[in-house]
Every structure is written in C-alpha cells, then in structure tokens.
Amino acid sequence: FRSQQQKHALEQQQKALATIKDKSKQFIKQLSEEKKKLEQELEASAEAYRAQEERLSRALLDKSELSSQLSAALASAEAHEAELARLRGERDELRGEREREGASLGAAETARRAAE
Numbered sequence: 001f002r003s004q005q006q007k008h009a010l011e012q013q014q015k016a017l018a019t020i021k022d023k024s025k026q027f028i029k030q031l032s033e034e035k036k037k038l039e040q041e042l043e044a045s046a047e048a049y050r051a052q053e054e055r056l057s058r059a060l061l062d063k064s065e066l067s068s069q070l071s072a073a074l075a076s077a078e079a080h081e082a083e084l085a086r087l088r089g090e091r092d093e094l095r096g097e098r099e100r101e102g103a104s105l106g107a108a109e110t111a112r113r114a115a116e
Helices: 002-115
Strands: none
Touching: none
16 A cells, blocks of 8 residues: 555656646746747847937938038128128218219309309
8 A cells, every 4th residue: 555655646746747847848938939029129129229329320410511501601691791781881982972973063063153
C-alpha cells in the first residue's frame, strides 16, 4: 500500500512538474511575443522621432532662409527710403528755385510795367 502511495505521489509530482513546465513554456512564449511587440513599438517610435527631428531641421533651415530674406528686404526698403528722401529733397529744392525765379520774374515784370 505504501509503495502505491509513493507511486501515486510521484505521479502527482510529475503531473505538477509537467504543468509547471507547460505554464513556463506558455509564459516564455507570451513574454517573447510581448518583447517583439515592444521592439516594434520602439522602432516605430524611433522612426517617428527621426521624422520629427528631420521636419524640425527643415523648419529651422526655412526659418533661417526667411530671416535672411527678411534682412535683405529690410535693407532694400531702407535703401529705397533713403533714395526717396533724397529725391524729395531735390524736389523741394527745385520748387524753392522755381518760386524764387517766379518771384524774380514777377518783380521784373512789375518793374518793366512801371518803367513803361
């Protein structure tokens, strides 16, 4: 009877070990699948990060180019403003000369009439 109990206990232990072994295999398989999934997610995240980094670099380059263009446009506008101020000065000078000549002609005309 005792050997039967020992045999039965041994069978129970073997079944328990087989169950543990099977569960361990399933757990390892599950962990392996989760690891693959996490690796894929990590790679997708890394790719998205690289893409964002590339977009940021392009945006910064575009910003730099726009800044250069803006500086050139401002310099051009300042040059045009200076030229406009110079031309306005010339115009005002010419108007002054014309007014003085007009006044001189008017005075000469008045003097001519008075002399007649």
